[in-house]
Amino acid sequence: MTSPSQRPRAIRSTAEFARYVGLSRSAVSRVLNDQPGLRASTIARVRQAMAETGFTPNAHAALLRGKPSSLIGVCLENLTTHSLVRKLSELQEFFAARGYTALVEVDRPGGSRQLVQQFLALRVQAIVFIGQFDPAVLTERIALLRRHGTPHVVVDHSSCRDAPTVTLDRGAAMEQVVSHLHGLGHRRFGLLGISGDFQTVTDRLEGLRAALARRGLEFAQCTRSLDAHHVRQSHFEFGRLLAADFARQSGRPSAFIAVNDETAAGAQLEFQRLGVRVPEEVSIVGFDNRDICQMVRPQLTSVDQQVERTARVAAEFILASIGRPLTRASLLHTIEPQLIVRGSSGPLIRR
Amino acid sequence: MTSPSQRPRAIRSTAEFARYVGLSRSAVSRVLNDQPGLRASTIARVRQAMAETGFTPNAHAALLRGKPSSLIGVCLENLTTHSLVRKLSELQEFFAARGYTALVEVDRPGGSRQLVQQFLALRVQAIVFIGQFDPAVLTERIALLRRHGTPHVVVDHSSCRDAPTVTLDRGAAMEQVVSHLHGLGHRRFGLLGISGDFQTVTDRLEGLRAALARRGLEFAQCTRSLDAHHVRQSHFEFGRLLAADFARQSGRPSAFIAVNDETAAGAQLEFQRLGVRVPEEVSIVGFDNRDICQMVRPQLTSVDQQVERTARVAAEFILASIGRPLTRASLLHTIEPQLIVRGSSGPLIRR
DNA sequence: CTGAAAGCGCTTACAG
DNA sequence: CTGAAAGCGCTTACAG
Numbered sequence: 001m002t003s004p005s006q007r008p009r010a011i012r013s014t015a016e017f018a019r020y021v022g023l024s025r026s027a028v029s030r031v032l033n034d035q036p037g038l039r040a041s042t043i044a045r046v047r048q049a050m051a052e053t054g055f056t057p058n059a060h061a062a063l064l065r066g067k068p069s070s071l072i073g074v075c076l077e078n079l080t081t082h083s084l085v086r087k088l089s090e091l092q093e094f095f096a097a098r099g100y101t102a103l104v105e106v107d108r109p110g111g112s113r114q115l116v117q118q119f120l121a122l123r124v125q126a127i128v129f130i131g132q133f134d135p136a137v138l139t140e141r142i143a144l145l146r147r148h149g150t151p152h153v154v155v156d157h158s159s160c161r162d163a164p165t166v167t168l169d170r171g172a173a174m175e176q177v178v179s180h181l182h183g184l185g186h187r188r189f190g191l192l193g194i195s196g197d198f199q200t201v202t203d204r205l206e207g208l209r210a211a212l213a214r215r216g217l218e219f220a221q222c223t224r225s226l227d228a229h230h231v232r233q234s235h236f237e238f239g240r241l242l243a244a245d246f247a248r249q250s251g252r253p254s255a256f257i258a259v260n261d262e263t264a265a266g267a268q269l270e271f272q273r274l275g276v277r278v279p280e281e282v283s284i285v286g287f288d289n290r291d292i293c294q295m296v297r298p299q300l301t302s303v304d305q306q307v308e309r310t311a312r313v314a315a316e317f318i319l320a321s322i323g324r325p326l327t328r329a330s331l332l333h334t335i336e337p338q339l340i341v342r343g344s345s346g347p348l349i350r351r
Numbered sequence: 352m353t354s355p356s357q358r359p360r361a362i363r364s365t366a367e368f369a370r371y372v373g374l375s376r377s378a379v380s381r382v383l384n385d386q387p388g389l390r391a392s393t394i395a396r397v398r399q400a401m402a403e404t405g406f407t408p409n410a411h412a413a414l415l416r417g418k419p420s421s422l423i424g425v426c427l428e429n430l431t432t433h434s435l436v437r438k439l440s441e442l443q444e445f446f447a448a449r450g451y452t453a454l455v456e457v458d459r460p461g462g463s464r465q466l467v468q469q470f471l472a473l474r475v476q477a478i479v480f481i482g483q484f485d486p487a488v489l490t491e492r493i494a495l496l497r498r499h500g501t502p503h504v505v506v507d508h509s510s511c512r513d514a515p516t517v518t519l520d521r522g523a524a525m526e527q528v529v530s531h532l533h534g535l536g537h538r539r540f541g542l543l544g545i546s547g548d549f550q551t552v553t554d555r556l557e558g559l560r561a562a563l564a565r566r567g568l569e570f571a572q573c574t575r576s577l578d579a580h581h582v583r584q585s586h587f588e589f590g591r592l593l594a595a596d597f598a599r600q601s602g603r604p605s606a607f608i609a610v611n612d613e614t615a616a617g618a619q620l621e622f623q624r625l626g627v628r629v630p631e632e633v634s635i636v637g638f639d640n641r642d643i644c645q646m647v648r649p650q651l652t653s654v655d656q657q658v659e660r661t662a663r664v665a666a667e668f669i670l671a672s673i674g675r676p677l678t679r680a681s682l683l684h685t686i687e688p689q690l691i692v693r694g695s696s697g698p699l700i701r702r
Numbered sequence: 703c704t705g706a707a708a709g710c711g712c713t714t715a716c717a718g
Numbered sequence: 719c720t721g722a723a724a725g726c727g728c729t730t731a732c733a734g
Contacts, residue, residue, distance in 0.1 A: 010498045010499045010500070012727090013726090013727055013728085014727070014728065014729095015727080015728095023703085023704085024703075024704050024705065025704095025705090025727095025728085025729095026703085026704070026705080026729085026730080027703065027704075029728070029729060029730085030703095030729090030730095032728095033729080037703090038703085039703080042703080054495050054498045054499065056468055056471040056472050056499070057472060057727080057728070058415065058472065058474065058726085058727055058728070059469075059472035059473050059474075059728090060411040060412075060414040060415040060473070060474065060726090060727080060728085061411075061415050061710085061726075061727035061728030061729085062710095062727085062728055062729070063411040063710090063728095064409065064411040064412050064415055064709095064710045064711060064712085064726090064727085064728075065709075065710045065711095065727095065728065065729060065730090066710065067728090067729085078440075079436065079439065079440035079443060080437075080440055085430065085436050086431075088430065089429075089430035089431055089457075092430060092455065092457060093457070093459075096456065096457065096459070101454055101455075101456060101469060102454070102455050102456075103452055103453070103454055103455075104443065104452075104453050104454075104455045105447065105452060105453075106440075106443060106444070106447065108444075108447070117407055118410075118452060120407040121407050121408060121409065121410035122410050122411070123409065123410075123411065143405075144405050147361045147405045148361045148405065148407070149361070234642075234645075236642070236645065236646050262642070262646070265646050266646070269646070269648065273648075291585075291587070291613070292643060292646060294585075294587065295587050295613070295616050295617070295620070295643060295646075295647070296646070296647075297620065297624075363711090364710090364711055364712085365711070365712065365713095366711080366712095374719085374720085375719075375720050375721065376711095376712085376713095376720095376721090377713085377714080377719085377720070377721075378719065378720075380712070380713060380714085381713090381714095381719095383712095383713095384713080388719090389719080390719080393719080408711080408712070409710085409711055409712070410712090411710090411711080411712085412710075412711035412712030412713085412726085413711085413712055413713070413726095414712090414726090415710090415711085415712075415725095415726045415727060415728085416711095416712065416713060416714090416725075416726045416727095417713095417726065418712090418713085
């Protein structure tokens, strides 16, 4: 007796396999595709032979004939940013549950421009972009997808007019933060790391400006940023350096709004080290609501991105788009963030 | 003039495309495949038409003829564990640099058993497993891959005899930890969260036992675990609860070895909250060397998994395996971890 | 159920 | 360079 693992080579075609089973190619094909009208014994024979030989039909032959590929291309800004990876993870789960497999590519700046071409060549049924991309490159790719009629959605990229988009309302996030801090009596705000030429930053600055204006405050008057004083290497260290600078200043802001949780955690630690109490003397708010928020004392107030909801909206949209004609209108799905209030923010105490 | 985005539909075959360009299918095909012996003007015409029409040749036709797919299947335990995602990220970067695209699937417990079958049907050129899997299922899949002659490597799964494996030497990690703490004078060790029916835990316990024995210490005598007292929901909270229990005990260990950084951070915070000084009264060592280690005070001593090296070894092995006949012998690549010493561990001070 | 045939879109070897 | 042809492995419609 020859054990299966000692077989010299795998069977490579339905023709060869049909000969092995002793049936016609048509019959085998019908069993493989769960078609009706076959004797139970025939089905059993084929299944048995599949297990014996490990025969795996070549998917490319069926795909060439026009069978849907069940592939979805995912183009990511990177695989290292926590919130991006979480979105990928949630999306992948949705796709897997519906029988789709994810093709993953990272759009590195120096990387191939033909990334979407590869996806199209493999006849993916949809493409998801997650993150911030060069607007010109993205627009070009979207145009290509439109021509091919391939459904697509852009997650987390706020300034794309040509494509359906699911994006966090960062303006609303800042409104929530300002509302919270303003309600606690704060009127002067330090910005920690909210600078630079990124859309996610621009959106937040605009949101801050609007939120302050709604309360009769002027952005230039009541916010201060010392970001230019330091080079940002690690977010945490950057937060520490900024806090050290602010702690030294007279008339420093009473509330600090950070670009992310790491920066907020760094600032909080440095303030505390210098004897500035949180939240009695300064309040701090982070962004992303990562687990670090619960690992520092006091725990960090932070904006939750609602990753799961974002992924669900994107997944449902894209799965519904498959097989339908592309609509001309670009749809914007806006995700409302949620401020999670914890111990790092508290009422203003007059000094 | 019709703008490209208003074209009614994309060209779907080289035949149609060749008609559009006014060349023969053979000529077009030769341009697309960068074959020599073509006039520069012909190449230019085809390239121009590609840009105009957005024509993307159907990859499945070439793949059906036997062209290598440039696909690599990656089967992950999950997409939420930080170290697993980092390995995926590093691998993806290696693959992309060599022109390979990653097909990603997560092997959820209730998920499809046909996961590897799908990869094989798409004729992936190699398969990488990352994480811990059900040994029986993994063995079955490896056997299938052997029969198909598909190169494969298993990362981070320590007990697989049938396949090439790249795995962290967790025994060596524990030797490094014990060596460090023993050198500081510690003789009684508390274990934080190092329990349960996982290979990564078993390996560490064996490593601890051996490391202690080498120093004339007996595991049962000089270690203590209170894991059974609590249900593990969040690692951080689990660490806190354990520290609270240990702090109350008389004759408590002077050094604590945690299953991961979150547990270590929780324990450190709780010890400090209860007035137990770190490292003066207790030393703490984490595992994974995550960024949290640098965000707490004192900073956490921790074991670095050498993720980048792991990924590089796995990637180089698998890329070298592609196109070669499978070797019968299973190769074990062992990765040596590196203990990063920080402020949370210090010399034993007699009380 | 079988068996012969067509066709998906490509690449390639060949004669001109 | 062109043009006609074969073949990759599958599915499917058809006659028996």
